[in-house]
Amino acid sequence: TQEVVRHDGDAGHRGDIGYGKIILLGEHSVVYGRHAIAAPIPLNIRAEVKPQREHIDLMIPRWGVEMRLSEPERCISSLHASITLIAERLGVAERGMRVDVVPHIPRANGLGASAALAVAVIRAMARCFEVEISEREISNLAFDCEKIAHGTPSGIDNTLATFGRPILFRKENAGARPEIRDLATPDPIPVIIGLSGVATLTMQTVGNVRTAWQKNPERYEAIFSQIDQLALAGVEALRKGDIAELGELMNIDHGLLNALQVSSWEIEELVEIARRNGALGAKLTGGGGGGAMIAVCEPERTQSIASAMRAASYNTFITEIR
Ligand code: MEV
The missing domain is CATH 3.30.230.10 (Ribosomal Protein S5; domain 2)
Structure with a gap:
């Protein structure tokens, strides 16, 4: 463990x-x-x-x-x-x-x-x-x-x-x-961090998103506004300590980050492993294009999710939002 x-x-x-x-x-x-x-x-x-x-x-x-x-x-x-x-x-x-x-x-x-x-x-x-x-x-x-x-x-x-x-x-x-x-949450929320093992170049993913936005600002502004709504709903989920709601918001956010094309092969695998092993939400975190992902779950699921990620040769660590 x-x-x-x-x-x-x-x-x-x-x-x-x-x-x-x-x-x-x-x-x-x-x-x-x-x-x-x-x-x-x-x-x-x-x-x-x-x-x-x-x-x-x-x-x-x-x-x-x-x-x-x-x-x-x-x-x-x-x-x-x-x-x-x-x-x-x-x-x-x-x-x-x-x-x-x-x-x-x-x-x-x-x-x-x-x-x-x-x-x-x-x-x-x-x-x-x-x-x-x-x-x-x-x-x-x-x-x-x-x-x-x-x-x-x-x-x-x-x-x-x-x-x-x-x-x-x-x-x-x-x-x-x-x-x-x-922000505050009533009880600590377990978070598993999975490392893709691939360096993220935040400068590059931020640059790619900017290029896409410059070509089609309305399309991308609409995605950004949807993500904004998720973040605001997340404040309420944290306040209530509602991990299932927070997880759903994270899952949708990950879908929108995919729309921005900032995920990677390894991040997708980690997200999939986390969800299959009981995570209530999983998404990339930070700049993407490699780097890390996070998953939230009920406390009793943390070890099995982390073990499944490690069994697939990824480094993980467990922390909590408090
Ligand atoms: C990087 O941690 C988060 C990004 O949103 C970039 C930024 O906010 O500066 C990708």
Whole structure:
């Protein structure tokens, strides 16, 4: 059996953290000003910054990253740009520092690793150099880092990575302030996360949807509005703790995400396995085109659904919305 991974909060001094996330309802349409529901997962990214005499060094051993920002040609360009931006905005770009990052979120799975990394580094750098920064400013700066990683982000990933609570999110247009509403559910709802094992390129799936929308805006706006209605109905389902209703909304959302053609062979297999083994709802989560999917079910079904996914050689973990 597999233990439920629980949230470990901010306890301990193992560095500053950014939260990973799942989107329950509303990915992609959220880029077009519609509502989406997101929740944190207990996986996070931790960062620690220590001053050193010169150079800014970034170490992420788990991802094989060892970069010195003064040698840009040997750096991953998006990481170089993000860390440079953070140091500049915090006014410490001239200081020497070593940034150590420990990611517990798998990369390129639509689980918010890039936003969580930005948030963890912002917090750690601000702490190291005693720069005062509010939670909102952290989220905004992480949003600017997300633009480097993803092109046209909605702002939901950086918001979740910063605040780490279940939320209803909407940003009506690029210049607007996001509307963020905390969500609650009476009892924890079990969620199984299935990893397709294929990297998701959010920038690419978001770009593909944009191209389709540009060719036929009315057709795609109609799909986005339908997804918006599902996300709003999801708020009520969560409030009541109605897993069957939430599951149905997720199933329909997955159908509409298929209409946007952002699913993949492996995600479809995982969705099918989850439903056949008793999931009340299953859908891709995040950018799609690979990455991860989520399933909800009654608590007694979680282990058998996860086992069936693992029997088909997929990695899974079990968490809960609370
Ligand atoms: C990515 O986690 C969610 C998308 O809706 C993109 C975004 O909102 O920025 C696909």
